[in-house]
Amino acid sequence: EIVLTQSPATLSLSPGERATLSCRATQSINTYLAWYQQKPGQAPRLLIYDASNRATGIPARFSGSWSGTDFTLTISSLEPEDFAVYYCQQRSDWPLTFGGGTKVEIK
Amino acid sequence: QVQLVESGGGVVQPGRSLKLSCAASGFTFSNYAMLWVRQAPGKGLEWVTFISYDGTNKYYADSVKGRFIISRDNSKNTLYLQMSTLRAEDTAVYYCVRDRTDAFDLWGQGTVVTVSS
Numbered sequence: 001e002i003v004l005t006q007s008p009a010t011l012s013l014s015p016g017e018r019a020t021l022s023c024r025a026t027q028s029i030n031t032y033l034a035w036y037q038q039k040p041g042q043a044p045r046l047l048i049y050d051a052s053n054r055a056t057g058i059p060a061r062f063s064g065s066w067s068g069t070d071f072t073l074t075i076s077s078l079e080p081e082d083f084a085v086y087y088c089q090q091r092s093d094w095p096l097t098f099g100g101g102t103k104v105e106i107k
Numbered sequence: 108q109v110q111l112v113e114s115g116g117g118v119v120q121p122g123r124s125l126k127l128s129c130a131a132s133g134f135t136f137s138n139y140a141m142l143w144v145r146q147a148p149g150k151g152l153e154w155v156t157f158i159s160y161d162g163t164n165k166y167y168a169d170s171v172k173g174r175f176i177i178s179r180d181n182s183k184n185t186l187y188l189q190m191s192t193l194r195a196e197d198t199a200v201y202y203c204v205r206d207r208t209d210a211f212d213l214w215g216q217g218t219v220v221t222v223s224s
Binding site for chain 1: 142151152153154157166168169202207209210211212214215216217
């Protein structure tokens with residue numbers, strides 16, 4: 001099973017700051033990685049697919065990148081609505097797996 | 108509009124069964140693979156099961172293999188999850204999800220399943 005490890009577990013930042021979220025895979029997953037945002041009481045929402053492609057309607061402040069098995073979600077300047085939990089997910093192999101999540105909270 | 112609406116959740120005793128449904132609308136359901144993803148209270152997301160667009164291929168997480176069955180009726184635009192021999196650890200919000208092949212691009216609002224005596 002491919003394990004995705006997200007870090008940090010919690011990120012405390014202020015609006016306007018830059019957020020850098022990490023997701024590391026235990027083996028090569030090519031670029032078959034997606035990022036999702038989840039707010040309390042809501043279903044997850046797709047942000048990024050294939051490691052670096054923004055989903056429809058996602059603001060340009062969200063970007064994805066990778067190097068080998070290390071993936072990064074960057075939010076260039078946090079808006080109040082960006083404080084949420086973020087999950088990465090791989091579709092390279094079965095079982096499909098999610099990372100444990102990173103909570104971005106207001107400092 | 109484009110949406111997925113789950114139903115069928117509730118409180119059930121350990122060892123009993125429950126069937127979830129997911130009604131799709133606003134898109135050509137038969138063109139998409141579908142999945143169920145669950146989230147235990149206060150926990151992260153867990154993929155449960157997958158079914159191909161035509162129902163011929165199915166995959167299950169080890170945690171539910173042999174107990175859960177995914178199916179679909181493309182004539183009714185509906186996805187199902189038959190859950191048997193339920194355990195306390197199956198307690199979660201169950202999301203119906205559309206698989207665009209490169210990502211899970213459409214999620215339902217979720218239905219709550221509570222397994223408790």
